[in-house]
Every structure is written in structure tokens, then in C-alpha cells.
Amino acid sequence: MSSIASVLQQIRSQSPLVHNITNYVVMNNTANALLAVGASPVMAHAKEEVKDIVTISSSLVINMGTLSEKWVESMLMAAEQAKLTKTPFVFDPVGVGASAYRTEVAQMILKAATPNVIRGNASEIMALAKLTNSTKGVDSTMDTQDAIEGATLLAEKFKNTVVISGATDYIITGDTVSKIENGNPLMARITGMGCTATAMIGACLGVEENAHLAATAAMAIMGVSGDMANKKSVGPGSFQMNFYDSLYDITPDILAAKVKTNA
Numbered sequence: 001m002s003s004i005a006s007v008l009q010q011i012r013s014q015s016p017l018v019h020n021i022t023n024y025v026v027m028n029n030t031a032n033a034l035l036a037v038g039a040s041p042v043m044a045h046a047k048e049e050v051k052d053i054v055t056i057s058s059s060l061v062i063n064m065g066t067l068s069e070k071w072v073e074s075m076l077m078a079a080e081q082a083k084l085t086k087t088p089f090v091f092d093p094v095g096v097g098a099s100a101y102r103t104e105v106a107q108m109i110l111k112a113a114t115p116n117v118i119r120g121n122a123s124e125i126m127a128l129a130k131l132t133n134s135t136k137g138v139d140s141t142m143d144t145q146d147a148i149e150g151a152t153l154l155a156e157k158f159k160n161t162v163v164i165s166g167a168t169d170y171i172i173t174g175d176t177v178s179k180i181e182n183g184n185p186l187m188a189r190i191t192g193m194g195c196t197a198t199a200m201i202g203a204c205l206g207v208e209e210n211a212h213l214a215a216t217a218a219m220a221i222m223g224v225s226g227d228m229a230n231k232k233s234v235g236p237g238s239f240q241m242n243f244y245d246s247l248y249d250i251t252p253d254i255l256a257a258k259v260k261t262n263a
């Protein structure tokens, strides 16, 4: 079995508990996507419990989509606890660069603990790397290949894995650049597909220690499921429903056969 396919196999056999501190917009979508693929989501952000939940989880997802002061406190506590318990952690810097507050919070989270993986769209990755600021709200205004320089700088600085999502997904660790070329434009016409990609990276990190492989497998699962859903859909509404069915239907063999990658 290919290594990407074996990550999906492990999600199915281990059903990793994925702790999400994510935004109000996508909480339901990402919990359903994790369940559909075979992982076990828990959404928990009260500061009274985040340390306990990090401690029992296989991985942690921090997504700064809808920030407020109390949530930021919890995000920082969770990141620090993940460092202590060596719980793998993925960070989604939603809309970084769109406001001074988002940029400040992203820097605070990165200081609290180094994420094993950072995933953003091209504008977010470039803003996080402080190279350009073209972040307009939460959607990208750039092609993913134009953010490779920013992703490479971040991956070098943090010695971790950085994912740029979009028409072509790039997964970058040191000198290794993997690409996933599945998926379709409908995926950007539904809110939270990027947040779902980040949650999927969380699921993969929960079963696979190699962060580059985990992130590549997650983007492959997203892309191939997107291709499968697209065949049955007429627009964003039916696509969203069919996407959950595809996450449920996709098998390690289908994934290995359909993934378009250089990895």
C-alpha cells in the first residue's frame, strides 16, 4: 500500500481523537468531515478544560477564524499543553494580515508552541511570512505557486511543515516540496473547505508521526474526495453534501489510484 493510502487506513483503524479549537462558522462542517472520514472530533475551548482535552487527544487543531479575547487565552493554553504532552498540533492562521489583531494573535500562538504543520491559503501564508499582505478577509487573492517562497521561509524558520492550499496544494518541509493536483474550483465556493483541510491534517497527524506525510495524505484525501463529490454535484449545495459521502466512501485503494502527486 502507498504511504499516503496507509495514513487513511490508520485513521479508519484507530479513529484518532482530534481536539479542535476552531471558528463558529465551520465547527459543524469540520466535525462532520472528521466523523465521515473515520476520526473522532471534539470541539472544546473553555479554558477550564482545554488542558485536559489536549492531554487525552491524539492531535490538536487551532483555527483562528473567529477570534475573541477568551478564545485566544484558551488557544495559548492549548498550544502550551500540546508542547508539554508532545501532542501533534496544526495551526490555521485564518485571515492573518486582514487585521492587526489577527496578525498579533498568530504571532502569539506561534510563540506559545511550534505547530507541527501550518496550513493556509496563499495570501495567508505570504502574510504570515511577512512578505506581502494581500489578505482580503479570509479568501485568497493569489495563486498557490506565488506563496512557495513564503512557505519555504516559514518551514525553515519553524523547522516544520507548511501547506499552501488552492488549485494546486503545496506541502513544504525543508527542501521537500510535494504537490497535490486533485480537487476543483467548487471547493472554494463553500465556506470552511480550508478549515476542513486543516482538521483533516489534524486527523492524519493523530495517526502518523511524519508531519510531511500526514499533511500530504490529508490534502490528498481532500482532493480525491473533492473529485468524487464533483462527479455527483450540480453546485455548491449538492457538492457539500456529496463531499461528506465521498469522505465516507473513499478507500485507501481509491486514494492511491486517484491521487495526482509528485510525492
Ligand SMILES: Nc1ncnc2c1ncn2[C@@H]1O[C@H](COP(=O)(O)OP(=O)(O)OP(=O)(O)O)[C@@H](O)[C@H]1O
Binding pocket: 094, 120, 121, 122, 138, 139, 140, 165, 166, 167, 168, 169, 182, 183, 184, 185, 186, 187, 188, 190, 191, 192, 193, 194, 195, 196, 197, 219, 222, 223
Ligand atoms: N481551484 C481549485 N482547484 C482544486 N482544489 C481547490 C481549488 N480551490 C480550493 N481547492 C481545495 O479546497 C480546499 C480549501 O482550500 P482553500 O485554499 O480554498 O482554503 P481557504 O481559503 O483557507 O478556505 P476557508 O478559509 O474558506 O476554509 C483545499 O483542499 C484545496 O485543495
Ligand SMILES: Cc1ncsc1CCO
Binding pocket: 023, 025, 026, 065, 066, 094, 138, 191, 192, 194, 195
Ligand atoms: C467566513 C469566515 N469568516 C471567519 S472564519 C470563516 C470561515 C472560513 O475561513
Ligand SMILES: [Mg+2]
Binding pocket: 094, 095, 120, 121, 138, 194, 195
Ligand atoms: Mg482558510
